[in-house]
Amino acid sequence: GENVEQHPSTLSVQEGDSAVIKCTYSDSASNYFPWYKQELGKGPQLIIDIRSNVGEKKDQRIAVTLNKTAKHFSLHITETQPEDSAVYFCAAQASGGYQKVTFGIGTKLQVIP
Amino acid sequence: GAGVSQTPSNKVTEKGKYVELRCDPISGHTALYWYRQSLGQGPEFLIYFQGTGAADDSGLPNDRFFAVRPEGSVSTLKIQRTERGDSAVYLCASSPTSGEQYFGPGTRLTVT
Numbered sequence: 001g002e003n004v005e006q007h008p009s010t011l012s013v014q015e016g017d018s019a020v021i022k023c024t025y026s027d028s029a030s031n032y033f034p035w036y037k038q039e040l041g042k043g044p045q046l047i048i049d050i051r052s053n054v055g056e057k058k059d060q061r062i063a064v065t066l067n068k069t070a071k072h073f074s075l076h077i078t079e080t081q082p083e084d085s086a087v088y089f090c091a092a093q094a095s096g097g098y099q100k101v102t103f104g105i106g107t108k109l110q111v112i113p
Numbered sequence: 114g115a116g117v118s119q120t121p122s123n124k125v126t127e128k129g130k131y132v133e134l135r136c137d138p139i140s141g142h143t144a145l146y147w148y149r150q151s152l153g154q155g156p157e158f159l160i161y162f163q164g165t166g167a168a169d170d171s172g173l174p175n176d177r178f179f180a181v182r183p184e185g186s187v188s189t190l191k192i193q194r195t196e197r198g199d200s201a202v203y204l205c206a207s208s209p210t211s212g213e214q215y216f217g218p219g220t221r222l223t224v225t
Contacts, residue, residue: 004155006155043204043219044216100171101214103156
């Protein structure tokens with residue numbers, strides 16, 4: 001089955017700086033890579049996703065990159081704000097319609113004002 | 114519109130008891146998923162439904178766990194003879210045909 005590794009497990013940045021979270025996956029059949037933000041006591045919230053037919057996607061201060069050959073994908077947050085503080089999860093999902101999502105262990109991001 | 118809702122938000126039960134956790138998906142979403150999240154971990158897949166049938170139940174840890182979705186909308190996760198190791202947050206997600214999953218707030222289950 002799929003295995004998703006994520007690092008770092010914790011990340012502290014100063015407000016306004018950038019944050020980068022990196023993930024690798026093992027199953028070459030995976031072709032959809034969502035990123036979730038989870039605040040304390042809440043369910044994961046989908047913030048951005050990328051499919052294997054593109055290498056990069058951007059949405060305001062958030063961008064994701066995908067290297068399918070190396071099975072790497074990353075989340076980049078620019079101009080971080082205190083409200084970006086949360087746990088971020090990368091995930092991978094196989095093709096073929098509805099499939100289970102395999103999550104990474106999560107990165108706890110702290111943005112210091 | 115309304116998101117995925119889960120009830121109860123918290124459930125405390127004694128070891129050995131039976132519990133039911135409910136999920137109301139987003140209207141029109143045909144796929145529904147259950148995950149379990151332990152402290153400090155990512156969600157782990159349990160089961161998913163396409164319509165009324167369980168299309169993949171490979172993540173259910175043992176036969177004490179069972180889930181139903183009789184009318185293709187609301188789903189119930191049922192746990193028999195609960196054990197302390199079952200304590201976790203149980204998350205439900207629903208998905209439209211495009212595949213992205215939208216999660217509910219979860220039910221925190223504590224087995225004492």
